[in-house]
Amino acid sequence: MSEPAIVAEGLVKRFGAVDALSGVDLQVPAGSVLGLLGPNGAGKTTVVRVLATLLRPDAGTARVAGLDVVRRAAAVRRRIGLAGQYAAVDPYLTGRENLQMIGRLSGLNRGAARQRAGELLDEFDLGAAADRVLRGYSGGMRRRLDVAASLVARPSVLFLDEPTTGLDPRGRSGLWHTIAALTAQGTTVLLTTQYLEEADHLADGIVVMDAGRVIAKGTSDELKSQVGGDRLELRAAPGVDPAMMATAVRDLGSGPPVVDSGDGTVVMAVVDGPGLLGDAMARLSAAGLRVTDVALRRPSLDDVFLALTGQSATAGPDLAETGSR
Numbered sequence: 001m002s003e004p005a006i007v008a009e010g011l012v013k014r015f016g017a018v019d020a021l022s023g024v025d026l027q028v029p030a031g032s033v034l035g036l037l038g039p040n041g042a043g044k045t046t047v048v049r050v051l052a053t054l055l056r057p058d059a060g061t062a063r064v065a066g067l068d069v070v071r072r073a074a075a076v077r078r079r080i081g082l083a084g085q086y087a088a089v090d091p092y093l094t095g096r097e098n099l100q101m102i103g104r105l106s107g108l109n110r111g112a113a114r115q116r117a118g119e120l121l122d123e124f125d126l127g128a129a130a131d132r133v134l135r136g137y138s139g140g141m142r143r144r145l146d147v148a149a150s151l152v153a154r155p156s157v158l159f160l161d162e163p164t165t166g167l168d169p170r171g172r173s174g175l176w177h178t179i180a181a182l183t184a185q186g187t188t189v190l191l192t193t194q195y196l197e198e199a200d201h202l203a204d205g206i207v208v209m210d211a212g213r214v215i216a217k218g219t220s221d222e223l224k225s226q227v228g229g230d231r232l233e234l235r236a237a238p239g240v241d242p243a244m245m246a247t248a249v250r251d252l253g254s255g256p257p258v259v260d261s262g263d264g265t266v267v268m269a270v271v272d273g274p275g276l277l278g279d280a281m282a283r284l285s286a287a288g289l290r291v292t293d294v295a296l297r298r299p300s301l302d303d304v305f306l307a308l309t310g311q312s313a314t315a316g317p318d319l320a321e322t323g324s325r
């Protein structure tokens with residue numbers, strides 16, 4: 001078997017007193033998509049920056065397309081694309097001018113740069129805005145241009161750091177199509193995302209990080225079977241306190257109930273869902289707690305994330321990153 005397109009071994013990175021990475025190992029087979037997940041501050045962007053040669057690790061090694069990211073940084077850069085919170089696009093140039101400039105910088109001649117820019121503008125549905133300066137683009141248009149810019153030089157390895165954050169559902173599914181088409185052509189993709197549905201849909205392999213470490217890896221199905229059992233989901237009737245529902249059913253669960261008071265829901269891992277459903281309903285009714293909805297379902301990737309990290313994947317905006325954009 002050929003070497004994976006991305007290999008990281010024992011990556012360590014400190015920022016002053018902060019251990020951003022404390023020994024991260026990961027591998028991404030060529031032509032596959034790795035979804036890198038973790039709560040804010042887990043170290044995902046730091047991993048991407050090390051692999052994309054923007055940051056030197058304090059310890060450990062990484063190879064991208066077979067090349068060491070520290071010793072062969074310039075050669076690595078010629079083979080990768082990067083779209084993230086720090087894309088190198090110029091707000092005072094038009095979309096087309098930005099893409100053409102990037103094409104020229106990556107060695108295309110004038111005609112080839114113009115043609116590639118046109119292709120990407122069409123593919124990302126930016127044709128109508130192509131000749132407007134970026135400053136006037138909406139957030140979603142700007143993000144599509146960032147991703148288009150990372151593809152100008154047809155990289156063999158692509159890093160996408162939260163590529164669809166802030167995109168509407170249509171923009172998101174458009175980008176999913178593009179990513180699927182790229183991998184069908186052999187491109188390797190490492191993407192970070194807050195949308196676990198996105199990782200579920202796109203990623204061949206998933207790595208979950210927390211506090212600078214890898215805490216789980218596998219396919220989506222492997223991770224789901226690891227957290228085990230079914231999920232019992234209860235929705236409180238108006239005026240009913242979901243925390244009291246949780247107390248009533250707590251000892252039927254194989255894990256503690258998770259209460260979302262905003263949504264009025266309780267979710268709990270259970271071993272034999274159908275067997276204890278009647279018992280759960282009887283207890284709620286005995287306590288006078290009315291529900292409007294009851295469901296038994298297989299664990300989602302969100303349940304996996306919650307079980308592993310103790311928090312939900314969309315636990316609020318990433319202020320540090322928004323601010324540095």
Ligand SMILES: Nc1ncnc2c1ncn2[C@@H]1O[C@H](COP(=O)(O)OP(=O)(O)O)[C@@H](O)[C@H]1O
Nearest residue numbers: 015018020038039040041042043044045046047
């Ligand atoms: N340039 C930096 N200077 C200081 N601390 C940083 C810097 N970049 C990241 N960090 C810190 O390193 C940790 C990991 O950050 P990051 O890789 O951005 O996480 P994620 O992308 O998973 O949200 C966080 O505690 C963050 O505050």
Ligand SMILES: [Mg+2]
Nearest residue numbers: 044045046321
């Ligand atoms: Mg980040």
